[in-house]
Amino acid sequence: MPNGTIKDIEERYKYLGIMQSNINHEAEVRHKAITEYKKLLHQVLCSQLNARNQVMAINTYALFVIRYTAGIIKWTEEAIKETYTATRKLLTVHGALHPKSDTTRLYLDRKDGGRGFKDVQQTVKEEAQNIKAYAASMATSDKLLAEFQLSALTMELRPDDEELDWHMKPLHGVYYRQIFKGDDLHQTYMWLNKGNLTANTESLIMAAQKQVLPTRQLQTKIYHTRDYPRCRLCKDAPETMQHIISGCKQLARNAYTKRHNRVAGVVYRSLCDEYGLNKPQHWWEAPGKVNENDRATIL
Structure with missing residues (x-):
């Protein structure tokens, strides 16, 4: 210094x-x-x-x-x-x-x-x-x-x-405006806190909720890369996410039934655990018509 x-x-x-x-x-x-x-x-x-x-x-x-x-x-x-x-x-x-x-x-x-x-x-x-x-x-x-x-x-x-008002956006907010009408939002979003999904699966679900997956309706109305918005399977209605998930006659024959059975299988295995019943070793195995013990009977 x-x-x-x-x-x-x-x-x-x-x-x-x-x-x-x-x-x-x-x-x-x-x-x-x-x-x-x-x-x-x-x-x-x-x-x-x-x-x-x-x-x-x-x-x-x-x-x-x-x-x-x-x-x-x-x-x-x-x-x-x-x-x-x-x-x-x-x-x-x-x-x-x-x-x-x-x-x-x-x-x-x-x-x-x-x-x-x-x-x-x-x-x-x-x-x-x-x-x-x-x-x-x-x-x-x-x-x-x-x-x-x-x-x-x-x-x-x-x-x-100050909120991030994604639910007010014309396309990305469609899902929120539908479930907000009466659903329990806490239960609806529980899969995000309790789930064990990979980041890829979570991203895919989010993209489907925001209506950004490349459906024919989106390609026709938003991207303008297609002239025909109808479903590629049933040809009866515009191919939107809602139509694919729950409104297509062709998918109703098998895909919706399989999805229903997969969810029901989770409930079935949970009941087996609760009442001490034997259950299939793997999730894809179909259960028997009757499963019972001295505590409960499942048909």
Whole structure:
């Protein structure tokens, strides 16, 4: 410190994982954090975790490298947008997000019908607010934190009552507007919290609910790549998701019956477990006409 001044630090060093010299090297730290985030996201998506646990791992394991730097370096809108783009791209590559699917349900809670991903922008702002709140609480006893509080940027969080109104969209919201008329939404969305589906299967179900699978009706009315919207099997009605699931005469002959029996088989095996009855070893085996013991009889 010649003449009472501090020399500029020419060589860079790390302090608590943040690259510094006489300033924070924000651009380098952001680039490194995004690169590490992509790497961890890829690792999680390549794992054998089910869809729900994959999302939990991404929110805690991968997103942590972004969260750690929040409030210390400035995260620009461009950098945050890059994380969104990278997330959607990797999800699509690994089959966890349909290419035509709406992205708003990614960031809704699973109890509300979403996928449960953490919002990167909201995470960054929350962490910055937490640091600022801590500085404010300690500023009276710490002069350095008092100076920090004066220079800290104000971060505005998204209001709690601001909802992602995917259900109001003309195409993607059709499913929600149908079930909202009287169904128990808690029970309807329970499969997202209790299920053991792969990310690919969950993505496919979500895409079907949002009406983005390539049905002939969609290709005719939206994409304009086809002139004939009628069902390719029965030829009687427009080929929509609702028609395929429950309205096609051709599928009613076998596919709907098989689906019914598969669901009934789950109920049957649960009753066998509850009353101590013997049950088929494999789910595809048909049960006998009568199954009984001293506690119960199932026909």
